[in-house]
Amino acid sequence: MGASTQRATQVAPYQQHHADWLRQMLLIRRFEERAGEAYSVGQIGGFCHLYIGQEAVAVGSISALRDDDYVISAYREHGQALARGMTSRSIMAELYGKATGCSGGKGGSMHLFDAERHFMGGHGIVGGQIPLGAGFAFAARYRGTDQVSLCFFGEAAANIGSFHETLNIAGLWKLPVIFVIENNGYGMGTAVNRAAAITDLATRAASYDMPGLTVDGQDVDAVREATDEAVRRARAGEGPTLLDIMTYRYVGHSMSDAPHGTYRTKDEVDEHRHRDPIEVLAARMREAGMLDDDRMAELEADVAAEVADAVQFAEESPEPDPDQLWTDVLAPITGGGN
Amino acid sequence: MGASTQRATQVAPYQQHHADWLRQMLLIRRFEERAGEAYSVGQIGGFCHLYIGQEAVAVGSISALRDDDYVISAYREHGQALARGMTSRSIMAELYGKATGCSGGKGGSMHLFDAERHFMGGHGIVGGQIPLGAGFAFAARYRGTDQVSLCFFGEAAANIGSFHETLNIAGLWKLPVIFVIENNGYGMGTAVNRAAAITDLATRAASYDMPGLTVDGQDVDAVREATDEAVRRARAGEGPTLLDIMTYRYVGHSMSDAPHGTYRTKDEVDEHRHRDPIEVLAARMREAGMLDDDRMAELEADVAAEVADAVQFAEESPEPDPDQLWTDVLAPITGGGN
Amino acid sequence: MATLTYRDALNEALREEMTRDGDVFLMGEEVAEYNGAYKVSRGLLETFGPMRVVDTPIAELGFTGIGVGASMTGLRPIIEMMTWNFALLAIDQIVNAAAKMRYMSGGQFSCPIVFRGPGGAALQLGAQHSQAFESWYAHIPGLKVVMPATPADAKGLLKSAIRDDDPVVFIEGEMLYNLKGEVPEGEHLTPIGVADIKRQGSDATIVCHSKTVAPALKAAKALEEEGIDCEVIDLRTIRPLDSATILASVAKTNRLVIAEEGWGFAGVGAEVADVVQREAFDSLDAPIRRVHQADVPMPYNKYLERLAKTDTTKIAAAVRAVCYRDQD
Amino acid sequence: MATLTYRDALNEALREEMTRDGDVFLMGEEVAEYNGAYKVSRGLLETFGPMRVVDTPIAELGFTGIGVGASMTGLRPIIEMMTWNFALLAIDQIVNAAAKMRYMSGGQFSCPIVFRGPGGAALQLGAQHSQAFESWYAHIPGLKVVMPATPADAKGLLKSAIRDDDPVVFIEGEMLYNLKGEVPEGEHLTPIGVADIKRQGSDATIVCHSKTVAPALKAAKALEEEGIDCEVIDLRTIRPLDSATILASVAKTNRLVIAEEGWGFAGVGAEVADVVQREAFDSLDAPIRRVHQADVPMPYNKYLERLAKTDTTKIAAAVRAVCYRDQD
Numbered sequence A, B: 001m002g003a004s005t006q007r008a009t010q011v012a013p014y015q016q017h018h019a020d021w022l023r024q025m026l027l028i029r030r031f032e033e034r035a036g037e038a039y040s041v042g043q044i045g046g047f048c049h050l051y052i053g054q055e056a057v058a059v060g061s062i063s064a065l066r067d068d069d070y071v072i073s074a075y076r077e078h079g080q081a082l083a084r085g086m087t088s089r090s091i092m093a094e095l096y097g098k099a100t101g102c103s104g105g106k107g108g109s110m111h112l113f114d115a116e117r118h119f120m121g122g123h124g125i126v127g128g129q130i131p132l133g134a135g136f137a138f139a140a141r142y143r144g145t146d147q148v149s150l151c152f153f154g155e156a157a158a159n160i161g162s163f164h165e166t167l168n169i170a171g172l173w174k175l176p177v178i179f180v181i182e183n184n185g186y187g188m189g190t191a192v193n194r195a196a197a198i199t200d201l202a203t204r205a206a207s208y209d210m211p212g213l214t215v216d217g218q219d220v221d222a223v224r225e226a227t228d229e230a231v232r233r234a235r236a237g238e239g240p241t242l243l244d245i246m247t248y249r250y251v252g253h254s255m256s257d258a259p260h261g262t263y264r265t266k267d268e269v270d271e272h273r274h275r276d277p278i279e280v281l282a283a284r285m286r287e288a289g290m291l292d293d294d295r296m297a298e299l300e301a302d303v304a305a306e307v308a309d310a311v312q313f314a315e316e317s318p319e320p321d322p323d324q325l326w327t328d329v330l331a332p333i334t335g336g337g338n
Numbered sequence C, D: 001m002a003t004l005t006y007r008d009a010l011n012e013a014l015r016e017e018m019t020r021d022g023d024v025f026l027m028g029e030e031v032a033e034y035n036g037a038y039k040v041s042r043g044l045l046e047t048f049g050p051m052r053v054v055d056t057p058i059a060e061l062g063f064t065g066i067g068v069g070a071s072m073t074g075l076r077p078i079i080e081m082m083t084w085n086f087a088l089l090a091i092d093q094i095v096n097a098a099a100k101m102r103y104m105s106g107g108q109f110s111c112p113i114v115f116r117g118p119g120g121a122a123l124q125l126g127a128q129h130s131q132a133f134e135s136w137y138a139h140i141p142g143l144k145v146v147m148p149a150t151p152a153d154a155k156g157l158l159k160s161a162i163r164d165d166d167p168v169v170f171i172e173g174e175m176l177y178n179l180k181g182e183v184p185e186g187e188h189l190t191p192i193g194v195a196d197i198k199r200q201g202s203d204a205t206i207v208c209h210s211k212t213v214a215p216a217l218k219a220a221k222a223l224e225e226e227g228i229d230c231e232v233i234d235l236r237t238i239r240p241l242d243s244a245t246i247l248a249s250v251a252k253t254n255r256l257v258i259a260e261e262g263w264g265f266a267g268v269g270a271e272v273a274d275v276v277q278r279e280a281f282d283s284l285d286a287p288i289r290r291v292h293q294a295d296v297p298m299p300y301n302k303y304l305e306r307l308a309k310t311d312t313t314k315i316a317a318a319v320r321a322v323c324y325r326d327q328d
């Protein structure tokens, strides 16, 4: 706690956001817990990758963006979608595969999209979203706007070719993109030190002429602070930044993977749970007199209600019409040829 | 010249090789010049990438190997094939597409192979040979031998995904492989600083937990010295090394590209020609009293004769039998299933 | 004969071949400590150790190329693709390196390597995780493409693939891993390039492979009650294609339906249809019909996904059509 | 009408579309300062500047994905593949990203992007540089596949592809770049999905595309003297396939030969053969014949390469066969 107490003083600038961030993080936590339950009883199918434990990464970084900036992620993206302001209803309905889902029930857990909020998906091929994220930054540069692109991927994705090709191009062209390694220590069952020749991934930024920072991902203020500077650089035309944000996933890789046992011990998981991102922020707010048990209870109730509403909405929503099988493959004929 | 004079003293250890290396470098130079002529009159077809100006890289590095080590390269590999001891006849005949060529006339300039000498090709997809080269090192480790693998590629290939994926794995597993960037400053018409976010490519080694060295590629002794240490590390199980060997190609990217005009000036090319790798070694030998004009003339005559013989052999060799179209697609039935 | 799952049959093949030949090793993501994403390699790390059962970073292009390189030196790598969808990132090494090495080198180098893992769709995995690429690999000379449908063939074909001196694309199925069946113990080798007549019949031939074999047999059973006697041929190997077995059957039934899991355009069924119309033109009493995935990316929603997939009903309907029974 | 080379027709299309629409840009290796490896983009850097004519590092996966991302925001990138052989390294972005984005997102995002460059073989480029992959891309729903055979179509189809709201795989040919022909000036749009009857005929139909159109027309001319009157159909678009035009022709000629440059197994010709045997079964008087590359990696030697390739002689022989004239 000591560490975070010290941080609290220097991050006073973010205090006005704390209440909002606490709610967002709590919402993600409860949403994911509920999604996990729905999956266990078969209401959600396919692969489902939960974000529990990593909440501060999405909330802290995305809060640094403007509405017209771009966000893209991998398949573990429920938290980022919520942090970007997509409704619990549209996301839960998508997990249920319903017509009211953000992707019309065609995408599923791994493919959440929201064009209006510039939430560019939800991608299932490891590393596939990295060049796409740089592409949004290229487009901003092309159009002469000062939009930036926030591109999330896991630490295991830092060993795949698209990471190298994209970071080199982004560094060469000074594209306004922020590459966020969500470093939860594992790629499925493989610990970072069994997958990467060097475990301090921020140092890889040196190969691409961009700054690389290691960030405490369980401290939302630290995440926001690092992202603010990266966004400033990007908007100012100073180029991309690589953020290696250290976090931890409490749950299994996906719903079909046990939280512990094969590749990590229960003790390891418990130890990380002791520095929970939600509790770190809550403690900081209590110290600042911004939070007490009553307020926390209200918040829990409020969030519980939103999640319950989302579930009810998802359950009551219709399945996509069978004709939907054939739509969205190509542009409607009217759309073609301009 | 001053620089190389100084080098001469400290590289006395290699003096006994100088006569041999000078002949090899001269042979490569004259072989390539002759191949260029044959191409111009249509005796050689397809793509043909000459090695003129880069001779010291192949000769210095390959001379550090044992016969049972492995060598692999890209499509600009005539020089490496000769340095590995493949005959001028078998290579020239392959360029002519003849049945007597090292690949039976089926491979061509970009696909020279010699199983006996562990010359593993000749590959046309940029970066494609990088994981293959690491694969030979993996095999050596698997079999418990102390063989090493020498893997050549151009500086432009250091920006492609296979470079990153392979160097990370090689560093992680400490494979006995030496990655040689033949840094001739250009990938086709693109100068290194227009393709790589950082131009000091040796620093990329830090991302993969391996040493990275910048080496003077026009000084065969310097190339050999750097390779000796890399080979020592690899044999000792200390892992891979990345060598960024600075050189220059006097000619165009391929026979269809002008030596200068579009992306570099004649002055730039001339300037580099003034520090010619063959002359650097010749001068060093003259200073050491190992070479005089008569000896040089003999050497030229000797090499000219070998090249002339190779051309005659290629010209007189038969075309592959038409049935050869259908062979070597799959193992002969007898070979199948063990 | 023991009753094993398809998964355990593959595991037995790996175990037997790695025991028999020290040059055989397994490499891929999560194959060792995690026992395989789908547990096909369960226990192999324990038995054979980390040098022969190798976990890799997520770097399909890199570790596939390392495998191809190792195979050029005479080792016999088995490269596991966690799923074939991800192999698109490694396809350059499979197609431009492994498939061409023997030819480019004038016969000096061979690549005795197996690329294996689950292909096609499972349940609700969405557009990027549900693709069947067998027709792509079968398009490429220098490759063999093998797709077992039963536990016995899973074992017998994997053992043959490992012993084969050419690169073999070995496509399994997540939906097949739990399938149970009798599997001969020990030395059981199923030849590559030989189809299997799963059911004898005289009225119509159904050509299928991998996941479409079960629905084809179900359809055949249902059609029996309608008086249509189907012959069901499991290709087992896509390339080289066992045309002889298909043609002999069509010569007998004069009617053909081809069922596959993947998309139709230039799919495996298109090739089979072309071979049959050319070689058995006069014996065909009806146009050849095909059943394949709806020509769309796979949707996540479970009902839409069912509509998209090849199933018993669609196969049966196609058979009725080639028998001109769809009117009644 | 001006007489232009195929290369200059493409250049004109790029120039006109980039002038018309500021959202159109060209990106790839050597496209700007070098004017393109095959000079298709000559002069564009000068006219449109480095933001719209962009040289990239050798990183096919990276710059292709950057293009796909840019297209998701509404820009209209044209990604040049120096050759389609190298696109194997980028195929994940084409197939798993571009082709599926609209579907996965429930119609929210489209990818109005063109992937273009030369495909197939040139002269003696060897096994890794001589491959025709059109059947692979045509297998994938969500993509369109366009292959012009003439300068006029090169211009008209590229302009249509650039204006298309879906990802278009646009395959040119190194051996076509110097081909001369009449090209309408200015606004000339060739519709995607419509084949072109290059020659009317009544005895047999030859379906071809890209580099096989010229040899098909030569064969037709030669066969005329033998009294065989061929209809020659240039597909122009592989996906979506213009089945109607093919079927109408076969209904008239009752005989079909399909010629393509690439390999046979599950090639474009297999799909065409399947469509025709199914839809025009009763009008076929002979089995459909196909002409395609020998089923081997491309050899370097020039005589072996000639033997491997589709040519006029092989096409003419196939036509004689479907006309049962091969005996005389």
Ligand SMILES: Cc1ncc(C[n+]2csc(CCOP(=O)(O)OP(=O)(O)O)c2C)c(N)n1
Pocket: A076, A124, A125, A126, A127, A153, A154, A155, A156, A157, A158, A182, A184, A186, A187, A188, A253, C029, C058, C060, C082, C086, C089
């Ligand atoms: C190219 C590719 N290879 C393999 C997979 C299977 N896979 C899905 S997630 C994953 C682990 C990724 O780990 P990381 O990047 O650290 O992200 P995290 O899951 O920890 O958030 C793997 C191997 C895939 N989806 N794509």
Ligand SMILES: Cc1ncc(C[n+]2csc(CCOP(=O)(O)OP(=O)(O)O)c2C)c(N)n1
Pocket: B076, B124, B125, B126, B127, B153, B154, B155, B156, B157, B158, B182, B184, B186, B187, B188, B253, D029, D058, D060, D082, D086, D089
């Ligand atoms: C993947 C791929 N992309 C593009 C090409 C076309 N190409 C052939 S050589 C070359 C330049 C390579 O430059 P470098 O790696 O520096 O080697 P150098 O030619 O200078 O020896 C390019 C772009 C290719 N062969 N493979």
Ligand SMILES: [Mg+2]
Pocket: A154, A155, A156, A182, A183, A184, A185, A186, A187, A188
């Ligand atoms: Mg991770």
Ligand SMILES: [Mg+2]
Pocket: B154, B155, B156, B182, B183, B184, B185, B186, B187, B188
């Ligand atoms: Mg170079």
